Amino acid sequence: MSEQDVTVPAADESARVEQVAKPADKKRGGLLKGATGRNLGLVIALLALCIFGVITAGERFASIDNLLTILRLASIFGVVSIGMTFVITGGGIDLSVGSVIGLSSVWASTLATQSMAEDFHWIIMVLCALGVGLGAGLINGVLIAYGKVVAFIATLAMLVAARGLAEIIANRQTQVVKVDGFLDFFRSSPIGVPMLVWIFAVVSVAGWVLLNRTTFGRRTIAVGGNPEAARLAGIKVKRHTMYLYALAGLTAGIGGVMMLGRTTAGSSTNGQLYELDAIAAVVVGGTLLIGGRGTIVGTVLGVLIFATLRNVFTQNNLSISAQAIAMGVIIVVAVLLQQRIAERSRAGT
Amino acid sequence: MVNADRTEDPPVLLQMRGIVKQFPGARALDGVDLEIRAGEVHCLLGQNGAGKSTLIKVLAGAHQPTEGEILLDGRPVTITHPVAGLKLGIATMYQELDVVDGLSVAENIYLGHELATGGFSQRRAATANTRALLTRLGHGDLSPHREVGQLSAAGKQIVSMARALSHDARVIVMDEPSAVLDAEEVTNLFRVVRELTASGVAVVYISHRLDEIRQIGDRITVLKDGRTVATGLPVSETPTAELIKLMTGRNVEYAIPPRDSVAADAATILKVDGLALRGAFSDVSFEVRAGEVVGLAGLVGSGRTEILETVFGARKATAGTVHIEGRRLRAGSVSDAVNAGIGLSPEERKSQGLILDEPVYRNITLSTFARTANASFLDENAERRVAREQIEALDVRPTDPERSARTLSGGNQQKVLLARWLVHGCRVLLLDEPTRGVDVGARAEIYGLINALAAQGAAVVVISSDIPEVIGLADRVLVISEGRVVHEGPASDIDEHRVLDLVMEGSAA
Numbered sequence: 001m002s003e004q005d006v007t008v009p010a011a012d013e014s015a016r017v018e019q020v021a022k023p024a025d026k027k028r029g030g031l032l033k034g035a036t037g038r039n040l041g042l043v044i045a046l047l048a049l050c051i052f053g054v055i056t057a058g059e060r061f062a063s064i065d066n067l068l069t070i071l072r073l074a075s076i077f078g079v080v081s082i083g084m085t086f087v088i089t090g091g092g093i094d095l096s097v098g099s100v101i102g103l104s105s106v107w108a109s110t111l112a113t114q115s116m117a118e119d120f121h122w123i124i125m126v127l128c129a130l131g132v133g134l135g136a137g138l139i140n141g142v143l144i145a146y147g148k149v150v151a152f153i154a155t156l157a158m159l160v161a162a163r164g165l166a167e168i169i170a171n172r173q174t175q176v177v178k179v180d181g182f183l184d185f186f187r188s189s190p191i192g193v194p195m196l197v198w199i200f201a202v203v204s205v206a207g208w209v210l211l212n213r214t215t216f217g218r219r220t221i222a223v224g225g226n227p228e229a230a231r232l233a234g235i236k237v238k239r240h241t242m243y244l245y246a247l248a249g250l251t252a253g254i255g256g257v258m259m260l261g262r263t264t265a266g267s268s269t270n271g272q273l274y275e276l277d278a279i280a281a282v283v284v285g286g287t288l289l290i291g292g293r294g295t296i297v298g299t300v301l302g303v304l305i306f307a308t309l310r311n312v313f314t315q316n317n318l319s320i321s322a323q324a325i326a327m328g329v330i331i332v333v334a335v336l337l338q339q340r341i342a343e344r345s346r347a348g349t
Numbered sequence: 350m351v352n353a354d355r356t357e358d359p360p361v362l363l364q365m366r367g368i369v370k371q372f373p374g375a376r377a378l379d380g381v382d383l384e385i386r387a388g389e390v391h392c393l394l395g396q397n398g399a400g401k402s403t404l405i406k407v408l409a410g411a412h413q414p415t416e417g418e419i420l421l422d423g424r425p426v427t428i429t430h431p432v433a434g435l436k437l438g439i440a441t442m443y444q445e446l447d448v449v450d451g452l453s454v455a456e457n458i459y460l461g462h463e464l465a466t467g468g469f470s471q472r473r474a475a476t477a478n479t480r481a482l483l484t485r486l487g488h489g490d491l492s493p494h495r496e497v498g499q500l501s502a503a504g505k506q507i508v509s510m511a512r513a514l515s516h517d518a519r520v521i522v523m524d525e526p527s528a529v530l531d532a533e534e535v536t537n538l539f540r541v542v543r544e545l546t547a548s549g550v551a552v553v554y555i556s557h558r559l560d561e562i563r564q565i566g567d568r569i570t571v572l573k574d575g576r577t578v579a580t581g582l583p584v585s586e587t588p589t590a591e592l593i594k595l596m597t598g599r600n601v602e603y604a605i606p607p608r609d610s611v612a613a614d615a616a617t618i619l620k621v622d623g624l625a626l627r628g629a630f631s632d633v634s635f636e637v638r639a640g641e642v643v644g645l646a647g648l649v650g651s652g653r654t655e656i657l658e659t660v661f662g663a664r665k666a667t668a669g670t671v672h673i674e675g676r677r678l679r680a681g682s683v684s685d686a687v688n689a690g691i692g693l694s695p696e697e698r699k700s701q702g703l704i705l706d707e708p709v710y711r712n713i714t715l716s717t718f719a720r721t722a723n724a725s726f727l728d729e730n731a732e733r734r735v736a737r738e739q740i741e742a743l744d745v746r747p748t749d750p751e752r753s754a755r756t757l758s759g760g761n762q763q764k765v766l767l768a769r770w771l772v773h774g775c776r777v778l779l780l781d782e783p784t785r786g787v788d789v790g791a792r793a794e795i796y797g798l799i800n801a802l803a804a805q806g807a808a809v810v811v812i813s814s815d816i817p818e819v820i821g822l823a824d825r826v827l828v829i830s831e832g833r834v835v836h837e838g839p840a841s842d843i844d845e846h847r848v849l850d851l852v853m854e855g856s857a858a
Contacts, residue, residue, distance in 0.1 A: 213726055215719045222715060225704035232663060232695055232702065233716040233769065234687030292706055 038286040038341065042301035045330075049308045057315035066311065068194060074307035075200035076101070076258045076271075081278040081285075081299050082207040083251030088279070088287050089211070089294025090244040091224035092144065092151040096158035097252040097278060100136045101271025103166040104129035104256030109175040109266030122182035125260070130253040136162055137249015141242030155245075159275070166268035175266040186261025196258050203254065208296040220244065224291025280327065281306055284334040305330065361423070362387045362551050363439070363520055368417035370403050370575075377403040378414070379575040385520060390542060390552045392562045392584070394596055395572035395788075401555055404572065405522045408553075409441040410434035432461070440513030441522040448505050450498030455479040457497050458512045482511040486541050502529035503537070510541065521545065522553040527561055528786065531648040531814075532849070539565050557788065558815075559589055571595040593789055605821035606793075608642075608800045615639045616674070618808035619691075619777045621660055624669030629655040630832035633669070637777070637808035642799065644823030644840065645812045646848050652832035653812050654696055657779045660810075661693040662686040673777060687716055692770030694763070696781040696812075702766050703754045710736035710750035713768045739768035744794065760791025767798060778802060780811045784818065796822065816845045828852060 053061035060066060080097045087094045107113065108129035117124040136158060143154040177183060186195050211217035219240050222230040231237045252271075259270045283289055284305065285298030306327060313323045363385040370378035378400045385391050395401050406412040408419070410428035418425050421437055428434045434441070448457050455475045464471045464478070479493035488507050491500075497508055506526060513521045523542075527535045542552055542565055556562060562569065566584040570577060571592065579595050615638040625631040630652035637643050647653045658664045660671050665681025672678070673689040695701035703712050713736040714721070721731045736750045743764040745757070754765060763783055770778055780799070784792045799822060803809050813819045820826060820840050828836040828843075828851045836843075836851045 215722045215725050215727060218711070218718050218727060221707065222704055225707055226700070228701045229704055229715070231683055232661070232693055234684045235715075236684050292704065 038338065039295070039297050039301060041337065042285065042298060042305065045334075046301060046305050046308060049305060049312060053308065053312040053315065057312065060315050061312065066315075068197065070304075070307050070311045071197045071200070072194050072262070073310065074303050075194075075196040076255050076262070077274050077277045077281070078200045078300065078303040078307075079203045079251050079258065080248075080255045080274055081281045081303050082203050082296065083248035084275075084278040084282050085207065085285070085287050085294050085296055085299045086211065086220055087151075087244050087248045088282050088289060089224045089291055090220045090241060091227065091291030092241065092244060093155065093279070093289075094137075094140065094245060094248045095152065095155040095275050096136065096140060096162060097248060097255070098271040098274035098276075099159045099162035099166070100133050100249055100252035101255040101259055101274055102268050103136065103162040103169075104132040104253045105259045105270045106166040106170045106175065106266040106268055107132045108256060109177050109260055110169060111175075114175075114177065114179055117179045117182065122179045122185065125177075125179065125182055126257050129257040129260070130250060133249045133251070133253020133256060134246055135249070137246040137252070138242065140249065141245030144245060145238040145241040151245075163268065166270075170266065170268045172268065177260055177264045177266065182261070183264060186258070196262060199254065199258060203251065204296060204300050211294060211296055216240075216243075221292060221294065224288075224294070226292070277306065280331050284331055286338055302334075359386045359388055361385070362421070364420040364423075365404075365408070366418050366420070368404070368407060368419075369415045370400075370407060370412060371415040377575055378407070380577070381417070381572065381575070382577045382580055383570055384581060385551045385553060386568075387519070387551055388546045388549045389567040390546055390554050390565050392566040392569045393553055393555045393572065394562070394569055394592060399572040399596070399788075400575040401572055402524070403575075405441055405524060405553070405555070408434070408439060408520075408522060410439075435462075435516045435518075438517060438519035439522070440516050440518035440520070442506070442509045442513060442524060442526060444524045444528065448497050448508050450496070452497060453493065454483075454491060454495050454497055454500075454508055454511075455493035457508050458482065458493075458515050460512070462516070478515070479511065482514050483507070485514065485544075486511055487537070487544070503531075503534040506530070506538070507541075514545075518550065520551045520553065522555075524555045525557065525786075526554070527556055527558065531650065535561070557786070559592065563589075596789060605796045605818070606800055608803060608824075611638055611641045611824055615641065618674055619660070619810070620672040622670045622672070624656070624659060624671065625667050626652075626655055626659050626664055627667045629659075629664075630829070631668075633834055635827055635834070635837065637810060639776075639806045639808060640803050641825065642803050642809040642811060642823045644819035644826045645810065645829055646816055646819045646826055646852075647829030648814075648852060651829045651852070653829045654781055655832075656829065657693060657781050657810065657812060658695075660686075661691055661779055663693070687773070690774065690776035691779065692716075692773055692775035692777070693779045694766045694770070694781060694783055696785070698759070698762050698766065698786075703762060705755040706753050708751045709740070709745070709754055709757070709765055712754045712765050713739055713750075713772060715769055717769075717772050735772050736768070739771060743768055743771075743798065758788075758791075759786040760788055760795070763787055763791070763795060764798075767795075771802075775807060777808045778810070780809065782813055783811065784813065784815070816848050820844065820848070830854075 080101065084094060084097065108125045113125055113128050140155050140158050143149045144151045188195050190198060211220065219230070219235055222235055223237050223240050227237050255271065255274070260266055263270070281302035282299050285295055285302035287294040287298060309326060309330070310323055313326070361384055365381060365383040368378050368381040369376070381400065381404055383404070393401055393404070403412060407414050408428070410431045410433050413429070419428065420426070426437060428437065428439070449460065452460070458479050459475050464475045476493045480489065483489055483491050483493070486507055491504065491507065497505060500508070506529070510521070526538060530538060546552055554562070554566060562584060569582040569584055569587060569592065570580040571582070572578065573596060617636045617638050619637040621636070622634050624633045633656055635643065645653045645656065655664060659666050662678060662681055662683045662685060670677055673691065676689060678689055679685040699705060704715070710733050714732040718727060718732055721728045721735070733750055740748050740750060745761050745764045745768070754762060757765065783795055783799070787795060799809060799811065811819065811822055820843060823840045826838065826840045826843055826848070827834050828848055830852045835854065
């Protein structure tokens with residue numbers, strides 16, 4: 001039945017129109033349309049923030065030390081944001097990642113885990129946290145994909161329950177990490193760059209490859225873009241949906257380990273509200289909240305924008321409340337701009 | 350430009366002159382003239398992409414024309430937005446019925462112009478008026494309090510029409526109103542249309558079905574490539590061949606090309622045995638041989654779509670088996686069916702078939718990208734190459750594989766879906782309404798493709814609401830009524846009337 005909303009001229013006609021329109025399109029298309037254009041906007045925003053930082057805080061902002069501080073602060077919620085990008089691109093949402101960071105950091109730092117780590121190798125703690133994250137993600141995934149629970153509700157339940165479990169395990173105490181090998185590893189700075197930043201970099205690159213170059217990524221986009229069409233093309237939509245939440249849980253587990261490494265203590269309050277930071281970074285980065293389009297580069301830029309914003313505000317002794325307001329404004333402006341661009345590119349084709 | 354004689358005719362109600370609509374990068378309308386008289390059914394014909402949808406959006410006020418003028422009762426008017434159009438008495442019923450499922454019939458009819466005093470809705474008045482409107486449409490039995498989501502497509506259409514009347518519309522534009530209706534509902538639609546025109550309302554009627562236009566239309570305007578190529582043609586005096594020529598600009602064989610009969614020793618590819626889906630159909634058995642086309646004829650809601658979807662595993666059969674070349678398929682597993690070499694082109698291309706914002710090439714390779722990948726790493730160059738071959742072979746236009754599927758016309762979207770299964774190398778193709786919403790020219794191409802596929806040894810099962818189309822395409826026809834196969838036999842032994850008789854008998858039983 002389908003003439004398009006924006007009417008496409010009849011076949012032969014449009015071929016002609018297209019030829020005429022193409023050269024102009026390419027020029028415009030390179031800069032303003034598509035992923036490149038969106039990322040360019042984010043880079044400009046990031047640069048503007050940096051310039052603002054240099055003007056207002058000068059040396060304190062522009063030093064190498066401070067830049068590494070920004071990156072280190074960005075790293076944990078950055079890693080979680082990569083996992084979140086996959087879930088959102090696949091048409092879902094995961095509200096539980098912050099709690100899962102807390103749970104995995106607590107589980108990996110219990111006396112039992114730590115003594116096992118002392119006996120064998122500190123990697124036990126890492127594996128424990130990753131396992132907890134993956135497990136929580138799998139539970140989310142099974143509930144959503146096979147139990148048909150709405151993602152918002154299933155992960156909200158996990159948000160509450162994982163935090164509760166973390167409190168019980170930790171008995172509301174802070175569990176100090178005493179495993180030296182673990183602490184040394186996360187305190188190290190290969191080539192002058194902190195380990196946490198390395199992890200963020202590796203996860204980002206792996207995420208980019210996974211989303212853009214593998215069948216897993218293509219399935220993610222297909223499932224988010226039109227789950228019914230994906231299913232009828234033979235893609236196992238349920239199984240893939242489950243994998244997406246497992247992946248998000250895994251990144252939360254990685255976040256939990258990083259949290260242990262940074263704060264040297266497991267606490268049930270670790271990672272609170274990280275889910276909101278992650279969702280905000282993903283959306284500002286240009287991933288569609290309704291699914292079907294995702295960008296890792298955008299997410300990384302979104303993470304850096306928020307981390308830089310916090311740093312600039314802290315350098316200028318502005319309050320956390322002012323930061324929050326600025327973040328809110330950025331989210332809204334970014335989404336408004338994206339919608340404009342999306343409308344324009346749709347009208348243009 | 351062909352102009353009919355216009356002496357002693359009812360007064361001209363609405364006139365569009367030299368309408369041009371320029372979109373960024375495309376000129377959708379390039380000089381359209383249209384003249385509508387009070388009390389007539391004016392049919393708007395044209396292929397997909399000829400500009401029909403844009404034209405009615407201009408008329409409704411949803412788009413602003415770049416050039417040209419609109420005259421109502423001889424006075425120029427500007428329709429700045431849809432509400433302005435309604436105020437002038439121009440109401441539009443869009444293809445995708447624009448009703449709100451969660452609201453009642455009365456609430457839908459008065460949506461946007463609720464009867465209220467000081468912010469309080471006057472429910473009783475709305476109910477009474479609704480009842481009057483529904484009675485006028487011959488549906489006095491429909492309760493104003495019914496939730497619209499529970500109504501059939503035909504019921505929703507009545508609501509949509511009542512809404513148009515509630516605005517005191519003098520011109521009602523109907524965009525393919527019969528597309529979602531079965532034969533009986535279409536008859537009722539025509540009755541309502543005749544009553545409307547008798548009371549002086551003008552109806553602009555858009556349909557791809559020429560036989561309908563013969564039944565209901567008074568005059569025809571033909572659009573092609575955004576221009577009016579003929580206007581005011583009297584329906585009774587214009588032969589079909591001429592209409593097709595005007596629409597396509599060339600002489601098209603509307604007839605389905607003949608095909609060689611299936612070899613007597615051709616192997617059975619698809620074997621369906623005692624298949625059932627609770628609440629939809631039961632005890633369906635049939636076989637399809639290599640090179641054979643089997644048609645499922647039946648009305649919307651007869652269970653024909655469910656049969657295809659169950660064979661494909663998209664619904665889980667409650668009984669029965671499906672075998673492909675002797676291999677039994679797992680019930681309810683689409684991926685098993687796809688791996689075994691079955692492809693389904695679903696009824697709803699946009700919502701079930703395509704990922705609209707993804708490029709054409711990725712839509713073509715949606716079920717094969719994992720196969721071309723090396724150890725899970727995509728080979729996009731190979732995908733593009735394969736897609737380009739298919740685009741060329743099936744003559745998909747425009748030819749750019751990077752274009753989003755959304756921008757293609759219905760016929761070309763259908764070709765993209767066929768291309769997907771061709772790349773996959775399917776032995777069995779299940780086609781649910783492959784020519785729905787496809788213009789005449791592209792339709793002939795799709796017939797040719799189906800024949801070519803069969804000639805290459807594929808087993809094809811095709812559904813169409815267009816009964817002559819099923820009979821013409823198929824070697825064998827299964828008539829489905831109320832979830833049962835009521836007849837099976839060679840297509841050459843059956844005609845449209847016989848199919849309809851069988852369907853009626855099936856429902857009576």
